[in-house]
Amino acid sequence: MIAKAKAISHGINDIRYITGESQHKKHPEKIYRVLDNLLPSEPDAMGIWNSMQLTLSQHRPIKNSVIRIELSPSPEHTQFYDIDDWQKLWHDFAEEFDKQVIIGKDGKVRSCQTNLANSKYSVWLHTESKGEVPHLHAAVCRLDENGNINNDHNIHLRAQRAAERVAKKRGWTTAAQIRNRNIPQVNRDCMEVLKAMPSWSWDEYKNALAQKGYTVHEREDKQGTLRDYALVHGNTKYKASELGVGRNLMISKLPATWTKLHHQPTTTIRNNTTQAIQQSAKHKAAPINYTQYRTDRPDMIPYTLTHEGKEHRFYIPEKVLDYFNDEFDYRSVANCQELTDMAVAIFVGLLETPNVATSGGGGGSQNDLPWRDKDEDDLQWARRCARAASRSLGKKQKTGLKR
Numbered sequence: 001m002i003a004k005a006k007a008i009s010h011g012i013n014d015i016r017y018i019t020g021e022s023q024h025k026k027h028p029e030k031i032y033r034v035l036d037n038l039l040p041s042e043p044d045a046m047g048i049w050n051s052m053q054l055t056l057s058q059h060r061p062i063k064n065s066v067i068r069i070e071l072s073p074s075p076e077h078t079q080f081y082d083i084d085d086w087q088k089l090w091h092d093f094a095e096e097f098d099k100q101v102i103i104g105k106d107g108k109v110r111s112c113q114t115n116l117a118n119s120k121y122s123v124w125l126h127t128e129s130k131g132e133v134p135h136l137h138a139a140v141c142r143l144d145e146n147g148n149i150n151n152d153h154n155i156h157l158r159a160q161r162a163a164e165r166v167a168k169k170r171g172w173t174t175a176a177q178i179r180n181r182n183i184p185q186v187n188r189d190c191m192e193v194l195k196a197m198p199s200w201s202w203d204e205y206k207n208a209l210a211q212k213g214y215t216v217h218e219r220e221d222k223q224g225t226l227r228d229y230a231l232v233h234g235n236t237k238y239k240a241s242e243l244g245v246g247r248n249l250m251i252s253k254l255p256a257t258w259t260k261l262h263h264q265p266t267t268t269i270r271n272n273t274t275q276a277i278q279q280s281a282k283h284k285a286a287p288i289n290y291t292q293y294r295t296d297r298p299d300m301i302p303y304t305l306t307h308e309g310k311e312h313r314f315y316i317p318e319k320v321l322d323y324f325n326d327e328f329d330y331r332s333v334a335n336c337q338e339l340t341d342m343a344v345a346i347f348v349g350l351l352e353t354p355n356v357a358t359s360g361g362g363g364g365s366q367n368d369l370p371w372r373d374k375d376e377d378d379l380q381w382a383r384r385c386a387r388a389a390s391r392s393l394g395k396k397q398k399t400g401l402k403r
Contacts, residue, residue, distance in 0.1 A: 001073040002175045002235050003093065003163035007142060007152035011052065011066030016045045018124045018137035030128035034086050034136065038120045038145060048122050052141040055120060059147035067142060067150060069159060072135035072235065077172050081134070083125075089166070090123050090136060096162035102154045111153040115144040179236050186231060186238050189214070190249050191261070191309040200258040202226065202251075226251055245306040246337065256338040259393065261308060263342070263351070290314040290348040305341040307350055314348045320382045327386045334396040342389040347382060 008014055013022070020028030021044065033042065039051050056065055071093055078085070094116045102111035121140040129135065142150050160175065167174040193208040206216045206229075215232040229251055231238045243249040248257045293315045294300055300315040324343050328336040345351040372381045 001071070001077075001163045001167040001172055003072070003159040004068075004070045005097075005155045005159035006068050007064035007155060008066055008068050009064050011139065012045070012049045014066060014068050015048050015122070015139045018122070018126075018139055019045045019048070020124070021045045025128070027128040030126070032083065032125045032127075034083060034090060034123040034125050036122045037116075038118070039122060043122075048120075048139065052120050052139075055141055055143055055145065059143055062142055062149065064152065065142050067138075067140040067152065067155065069138040069140060070135060071138070071163065072133060073167070074173060075133050077170070078134055086125055086136065087123075090138070092166050092169070093162055096165045097158060100158045100161055102157060111151045111155070111158065114150040114158070115146075115148060116140055116150065118146065119144040119150060175236070179238070182233070182236060183238065183243065186214075186233065187243055187245075187249070188309070190231075190243060194254070194258050195261050195309070197258060200255050202254070205254065245304075245311050248306060253338075256335055256393070260306075260338065260341070263392065287349060290316060303344055305344060307345060312350060314344065314350075316344060316347060317378045320347060320378050323379060323382050324386060328395070332398055334398045335393060339386075339389045339393055339395065342393060343382070343385045346385040346388055 016022040017025065018031075019033075020031035025031065036042070036048075039048060043051065052066065056062065071090070073089070078089075081089075098114050098116050100111075101109060101113055104110045119141050121138055123136055123138040125134060126137055127134045140150065142152070144150065164174045164176060166172075189209065189212050193205055193212070196208070197204055206218075209216055209231065213233060217230045217232060217237075218226055219228040219230075221227050229240050231240070231243075240250045241247055244257070247253060291312075291314060293302075297315075297317070299318050301318045301321060302313060303316050303321060304311060304313045306312070321344075324340045328339040328343075330336045333339065342351065376384075
């Protein structure tokens, strides 16, 4: 079940909308009065508004004088509901709504309990939506009959939490459960779009997601630069920061994620003769399984990365990760995470090594080869992996003031 709430200034327009009196409502015959609270007997939109204005005028003026609430349960839960059932649902929701106390991160109360029970409101059932999903609309006076204000701070959270509690009590699927159940599919859809793109383009990414049924909400700063986005599917919203692995579907990381999905390491060996290749191949180190923790290597630590849309977990020497963190210092390298992920992927054998020679060596040594030499220790191999990642992705220096 999904609930939305917001304090608004255009109260009369909202009341006309929920009662079906608005000219924008094509099928007012599919809108039904559910119940009124502390109002005259079945007033029309103007009667509801005038009654609320009477309460407001007796106390103090307030800009956002009406709370608009929408309550939308899943249709399978309400297919046999009559008006009495809808009234019971609203009463349960309003009771939970009033119970909420919003606490800030500092532990202080940001929004005390509301008092819908002693406030004027009108609730209506709408069955005319495109998806023909029955849902409730309510208009609530901001001031209760004692002149106390119904606090609207984080009122959207108040509504969401109330709906979650009602749904749990009734054994219904909650909005959070629906969202968590759908996130893996949303992630797969995003990764499929990125894989299918021949080159990175925000517009192409956005349009491809739209074709899959998503609405893309963009957030720009004052300069018009795109800073964030969210996907909406049905009644559920998915923030980019909550998608993917390691936030790799955020707007700032999408180009690097596309690059990873389309990375094609070269395996060209810069040796002059077939004999040199055959001789060097004898020095190739035996493969090591980094997916299992080794009890004989207490210095091994876990590392998780995503490759081709799949999450992989490895155990690598701590000194190797320390080297990568130093080489790709987050304080100065903008794409430090992408570089570290690729270096680790090469180190454990998930990616083949691009052709990168070690420093100071002459041409034709086994250190020019795209595999680990059997005589290389962990750090020597890590250095080559770091250089391979740097050559493939390039180090992007952070801009801005430096101390």
